[in-house]
Amino acid sequence: MSRPPLTTLLVANRGEIACRVMRTAKALGLTTVAVHSAVDRNARHSREADIRVDLGGAKAADSYLDVDKLLAAAKASGAQAIHPGYGFLSENAGFARAIEEAGLIFLGPPASAIDAMGSKSAAKALMETAGVPLVPGYHGQAQDLETFREASARIGYPVLLKATAGGGGKGMKVVERESELAEALASAQREAQSSFGDSRMLVEKYVLKPRHVEIQVFADQHGNCLYLNERDCSIQRRHQKVVEEAPAPGLSPGQRRAMGEAAVRAAQAIGYVGAGTVEFLLDSRGEFFFMEMNTRLQVEHPVTEAITGLDLVAWQIRVACGEPLPITQDQVPLKGHAIEVRLYAEDPSNDFLPATGSLQVYRESAPGPGRRVDSGVEEGDSVSPFYDPMLGKLIAWGEDREQARLRLLSMLDEFAIGGVKTNIAFLRRIIAHPAFAEAELDTGFIPRYQEQLLPAPQPLPGAFWQAAAEAYIQSEPARIRNDDRHSPWSSTQGLRAGLPSNVSLHLCCNDERQMISLNASSPSTLQLQGEQLIRDEDGIRRNHLAIRRGDPLYLQWQGELHTVSRVDPIAEAEASHSHQGGLTAPMNGSIVRVLVEVGQPVEAGAQLVVLEAMKMEHSIRAPHAGVIKALYCQEGEMVSEGSVLVELEEAGE
Structure with missing residues (x-):
């Protein structure tokens, strides 16, 4: 008995991937269904869906990880198919199996394939049988501390602990010496249990200076499988990818073919269907070692779409409905170069701790050829502590790598976020770094250039404080006389008859304090026009984004959006009591x-x-x-x- 035609798709995820999947689904004429937690009731992915279902709860375990609630949402909304996105339950065989048993379409591989490859340990065992080189490690069932201690001693420190059931840096710890193993293992197990509902771990040799190169594979239900080139994802922090690009710089056609064919063999060996990624470590000699297979769509899939011109979500939908792959391996395009950066709500200056709060300012870079932004938020949205802190991705394409790199730098310069700390400035330093420009890539890139990428904070220059003071005063509430700009009563400079026309402002920004005096009778070289502060200096005109949101002023200066506030030094001193120690x-x-x-x-x-x-x-x-x-x-x-x-x-x- 054939299934009825697919008309309604539920996306069992949130944020930018839910928005991205729904964008393609709508283009194909499907009705889209969003699910959301209580916290995400007004989130962007909920607002953009045709139908929304409230799962309740706040933590992922009470909402996006609750299989029964997701299946009930599909039934209530009339959805015939479920797309898992990435993260959450996307690589959970039990979820895939429950969807199939409910008579619904799962936009992912069969549960048996997730069982085989979703577990890092099982995947490595399969690759070992197939003769694919593996990094030395322990992938067994025993999970006690003594087993890991013996395995780590045999492998040799440093070692890498990894959750067998997940990815994205969750449940992953580098252990430099035996004395650190017990605490690292316990913490990694708790993270794995919290993120994936599975605390099992593996341990392997931590390879120094490797490149992380992955192959995008795609298989249909008719036995066809091909690879859609490769991506380099070497630039990482906390074992989580930050910058991804396609194709991998310096990879020869022969290396691409060898890795691609190995990835296809792995997928075919387990009857794979849909989009998947086979990840390898590539050393300086050109040898590659199997790491893992991700049985889902990857965060970095847009760079593959950019160099092939294909829509991988559309392929997922069509393959899940039984259609064959539309092209053969020889027909896979490879045009130009694409680079993607992940935009996070986090504080790079404080060990990349996640940041929360309200997006008081959120301005994306202008659209145009070779420019793409996949985001899951809009201005005014809140960033909660319950979920991954990624806000979105910036993707630039060019005829060659340098054009893509320069285009991405321009996009980062145009992006502005205020109210929540982000990694925008950090991303810009990476893309602008000479070593990145020369494609000198490996997983140690960020630690090696840490001083340049994470420089010690420098005092803000006097020109910044002067500009901030002018913008603050000129952005004060509406003038009394809007009909006559030349009237003294229309001024916001604080002019009072018979008194000096000076205004003193106590401002703070980035833990710095400055007192600035402005004289209303002196001509200013700075003028606020809308949200642009125009600065004339020695015949050179520069524009700075300047946005007032109540008390805070958000001022863009040298590629960063700074938050400037007015302070009352007397009130501040009176309130300066705190717990000692x-x-x-x-x-x-x-x-x-x-x-x-x-x-x-x-x-x-x-x-x-x-x-x-x-x-x-x-x-x-x-x-x-x-x-x-x-x-x-x-x-x-x-x-x-x-x-x-x-x-x-x-x-x-």
């Missing part, structure tokens, strides 16, 4: 573990509290030896950024 939450999140109690002595560096935010664990450690004086948190509690968690008294006080 208090250790605060670096972000909004949930307390996973409290490892100390009041009165307990601790050594410097001791782990005190474990906080979970954006599906990652973050440890609060003792900055010095001392005694726990007070605890202000408990396990399972939600805490806000800046909340005092532990009060630590120095030894001998």
